[in-house]
Amino acid sequence: MNLEFIVRKLELSVRCGEDKLGREVRGGYVGDLLSDVIGNSNEGDIWITRQAHQNIVAVASLKDHAGIILVNSSEPDSDTLDKAIKEEIPIMVSELPGFEVVGEIYKLMHT
Amino acid sequence: MTQDKKITKTQELIYSLRVKDVMSTDIVTVSPSNTMNELKEILRIRRISGTPVVEGKQLVGIVGIDDLIRCLSNGEMDATVGEKMSKKVETLCADEPLANAVNKFEQYGFGRFPVIERNHGRLIGILTKGDVVKGLLTRLEIAYHTEEFRYNNSINxxxxxxxxxxxxxxxxxxxxxxxxxxxxxxxxxxxxxxxxxxxxxxxxxxxxxxxxxxxxxxxxxxxxxxxxxxxxxxxxxxxxxxxxxxxxxxxxxxxxxxxxxxxxxxxxxxxxxxxxxxxxxxxxxxxxxxxxxxxxxxxxxxxxxxxxxx
Amino acid sequence: MKKKGGNVTLSEVKEILDATVFVGEEKLDMEVKTAFSADLMSDVLAFAKEHSLLLTGLTNPQVVRTSDMLDIAAIILVRGKTPPEETIRLAKELNIPLLSTRYILFETSGRLHARGIVGCIEKVPLGEMT
The missing domain is CATH 3.30.565.10 (Histidine kinase-like ATPase, C-terminal domain)
Known part of the structure; x- marks a missing residue:
């Protein structure tokens, strides 16, 4: 399953990294605490969070995440977008709360 | 706000309390016709060091252990209280503030003052330094409890x-x-x-x-x-x-x-x-x-x- | 796994998540329909609704306090976290069930969602957060 499939199924708004949506998603991680995400997420995860500051790009880049989905309509700062474009990390936004976003992705992964 | 010296609770109390609030009303008295020998027995039994002398209901003098010692050494134990007592008695009025009493204790160096009712001059009590201290402590304790109660209620x-x-x-x-x-x-x-x-x-x-x-x-x-x-x-x-x-x-x-x-x-x-x-x-x-x-x-x-x- | 539709009891939640119950053994027959997952208490305060499950990686006592304020049904700690004594004590005092699962928040949310639990809010319209 790639990012593009998730974007379509969940009707996500892509804020940057449209050209990277072909990337394979291996798993998912939800978390708003950067230390937790750095410590426990895996390469190829789609990271679901509501944090929107520029540090999330550094974390996603460090852990080589497939992309970041911001939930609760949380919008990335302009600094975050600049950095994400530079680091080639796709950022998507959902109106749904984290629980629903995860639930839908989990369902896609298990069917 | 002027930074006056903070009035302590004790200071506040000695102005708001009256002599009658803390005096003892359980008074031992003698009559002028009692002998000094009888006085000695009364002081010994009641464990006190002096007593007002009362005739009828009027305070006529005060007699204490000093007078008794003088009589003992002079062999005058059969003399009457009336002959040996101090006739000039310093008294306190029942309605005086405690602050006045404290000043009087300092001024005269006495251990006790008879307390009289201002209007008719009758003896109604006696005030010792001990009564003053005990009275203040009791009130302070009540005040402290009230304060503590109020404080507890404000935070909880x-x-x-x-x-x-x-x-x-x-x-x-x-x-x-x-x-x-x-x-x-x-x-x-x-x-x-x-x-x-x-x-x-x-x-x-x-x-x-x-x-x-x-x-x-x-x-x-x-x-x-x-x-x-x-x-x-x-x-x-x-x-x-x-x-x-x-x-x-x-x-x-x-x-x-x-x-x-x-x-x-x-x-x-x-x-x-x-x-x-x-x-x-x-x-x-x-x-x-x-x-x-x-x-x-x-x-x-x-x-x-x-x-x-x- | 099929959506059951309708309510899930805490007891089933415990089973689905293979969870340990720290507080609220006697309330396991309580039924829940909705959940909210977050690590930011401010988000919980802003969005979580009463009678929902709170799924979180935080274990400090503030999680319990926040839950009490919002009438959260039960707290599920993820990633096998053992809560500090103070958190357990407070959950007991405020009578809020406190469970802990070894699954990560993603798996926890996914499993509950698959059993019919839904998000406690539908969505936050785009643009409202800026």
């Missing part, structure tokens, strides 16, 4: 206080900078109080969320302050005042997601830039006054008459 309101109703309650507590451990504790209490008073759950929810966000802001960013919640006929009013340092850019601070919180605060699950916008969202009206270098004052008002709101 009695929930079933029947005086509290929808238009007459006031809840206030102090918030210390960086004190995360007790954060929210007072608000859990506030929530109970509001629900006991009978406010609708939706209103309570909005007030408590706003109070919690205000408290968190104070803990994270300010030097500390206080939060108060009160009510009038139509509103609940939440006020949060801190001692600084103030918000340099209010517009920026009001934006969702804007935060200057350090990482350690974010790791606790706070400081996501939701605080002020959240208070604003919960309240019907919100005023925010802040000045850099000074303090921040938030006033959030919740209408209680138009149903559940949000």
């Amino acid at each position: 309101p009695v929930f079933d206080n029947i005086a509290m109703d929808k238009t007459n309650f006031h809840f206030q507590y102090r918030v210390d900078s960086r004190d995360f451990n007790v954060a929210g504790e007072s608000i859990n209490k506030l929530k109970k109080i509001l629900s006991q008073i009978g406010f609708p759950p939706q209103i309570i929810r909005r007030v408590t969320i706003a109070a919690y966000e205000a408290e968190m802001n104070m803990i994270i960013y300010s030097y500390g302050g206080h939060i108060s919640v009160s009510a009038d006929q139509q509103h609940i009013i939440l006020e949060a005042c801190d001692a600084g340092p103030g918000i340099p850019d209010i517009e920026q601070a009001m934006r969702q997601g804007f935060s200057t919180a350090p990482v350690w605060v974010q790791e606790l699950g706070f400081g996501a830039g939701m605080g002020l916008p959240n208070i604003n969202k919960c309240a019907d009206t919100m005023e925010l006054k802040s000045e850099a270098g000074k303090g921040t004052h938030i006033k959030a008002v919740f209408n209680t008459t138009n149903g559940d709101g949000v």
Whole structure:
């Protein structure tokens, strides 16, 4: 399953990294605490969070995440977008709360 | 405010208490016709060192152990009290302030003063230094208990206080900078109080969320302050005042997601830039006054008459 | 796994998540329909609704205080976290069930969602957060 499939199924708004949506998603991680995400997420995860500051790009880049989905309509700062474009990390936004976003992705992964 | 010397509770008491409030009324007296030998027995049995001399009901003198010793050495134990007593008696009036008594003890160096009723001069009691000390201590203890009771109630309101109703309650507590451990504790209490008073759950929810966000802001960013919640006929009013340092850019601070919180605060699950916008969202009206270098004052008002709101 | 539709008891939640119950053994027959997952208490305060499950990686006592304020039905700690004594004590005092699962938040949310639990809010319209 790639990012593009998730974007379509969940009707996500892509804020940057449209050209990277072909990337394979291996798993998912939800978390708003950067230390937790750095410590426990895996390469190829789609990271679901509501944090929107520029540090999330550094974390996603460090852990080589497939992309970041911001939930609760949380919008990335302009600094975050600049950095994400530079680091080639796709950022998507959902109106749904984290629980629903995860639930839908989990369902896609298990069917 | 002039910085006069602070009047202590003891000082206050010696002016407000009267002699009659602390004197002993269980008085041992002798008559002028008693012999010095009889006096010796009375002093020995009652373990006292002196007594007023009363004829009829009138105070006529005072006699003490000094007089007795003189008689003993002179072999005059058969003399009457009337012959050997001091006829010039210093007395106190029952209605005099205790302060006068204290001065008199100092001035004369006596161990006791008979107390007379001002109008008819009758003996009604006796005042010793011991009575003064005991009287003051008793009152101080009562005052201390009252003070302590009041203090406890102010920080830990009695929930079933029947005086509290929808238009007459006031809840206030102090918030210390960086004190995360007790954060929210007072608000859990506030929530109970509001629900006991009978406010609708939706209103309570909005007030408590706003109070919690205000408290968190104070803990994270300010030097500390206080939060108060009160009510009038139509509103609940939440006020949060801190001692600084103030918000340099209010517009920026009001934006969702804007935060200057350090990482350690974010790791606790706070400081996501939701605080002020959240208070604003919960309240019907919100005023925010802040000045850099000074303090921040938030006033959030919740209408209680138009149903559940949000 | 099929959506059951309707309520799930805490007891089933415990089973689905292979969870340890720290507080609230006697309330396991309580039924829940909705959940909210977050690590930011401010988000919980802003969005969580009463009678929902709170799924979180935070274990400090503030989680319990926040839950009490919002009338959260039960707290599920993820990633096998053992809560500090003070958190347990407070949950007991405020009578809020406290469970802990070894699953990560993603798996926890996914499993509950698959059993019919839904998010406690539908959505936050785009643009509202800026």
